[in-house]
Amino acid sequence: MSGAGAYVFWFAAFLAVLTAVGTVAMRSAIRASVALLFHIISLAGLFLVLHAQLLAAMQLIVYAGAVVVLFLFVIMVLGPTPDRSADQRGLLIRAAAGGLMALVMGAISFALISFAPPMLPGVTACPPGAGAECGQFGGVEALGGVLYGSAALPFELVSVLLLVAVLGAMAVARGHSSEDREALKAKKLAQAGEK
């Protein structure tokens, strides 16, 4: 995997890291979600380098088209919220936890990038003499065949999962606010008094 793929990899990897840091570090949630959008687009580019065309398209449709828009809707519904928490307890331990995690992950990345040899020969994934089906790796036909073949049952179960998630989200988001609850309690008390 050299040539054009390598250039796309380095560009998309740089963009992915930059926008991931932006997502985490942005002070306002709306800027963070726009950074997340660009992160998802650059990850779709990486998926294309890895010959996962269908998943790259799905990444764009599901994440960029649905999840980020959902985030933006929620930010719009909530409106401007107080930016900083007044509670500054545990600031030191939080910074220490973050620094430790960054150190561990940085060490793993460094070790993998600098010492790991390519695990398998044949980086191009299709060794010379391979059949035509290898060239279609990750395409709609090949991946769809697996999804409707050996993975058909979990694929159908995903629809049940999404249905349950939608119903659960509606049930959780429709709850009463504290004022509503007070009003409801007062009403019940008044009714009990009448009797």
Added chain:
Amino acid sequence: MELGLGHFIGLASLLFGIGAVGFLVRRNLLIQLMSIELMLNAVNLTLIAINRWMPGNHAGQVFAFFNIAIAAAGAAVGLAIVISVFRLKKSVQSDSVDLLKH
């Protein structure tokens, strides 16, 4: 320069680390949810990269597909919880949710 599997795994672990740091350090519930999405995406990148180096089957890509579906469901439920917390507390800071702490 030849690209190896280590490049992709290293990048994915870096992205996972950034997401984990964001989840630990930030106190805005929305940004914590976005950090969870960053971590899920890093795992997807790992699965797809390993599948590319073992192209005999599509197991990694199928797992990544289910991962995307589960992440979408998780985002929907998580954002519903954020809305519910905001109704109750008038705040989206996760340290305002401390009912079980006292």
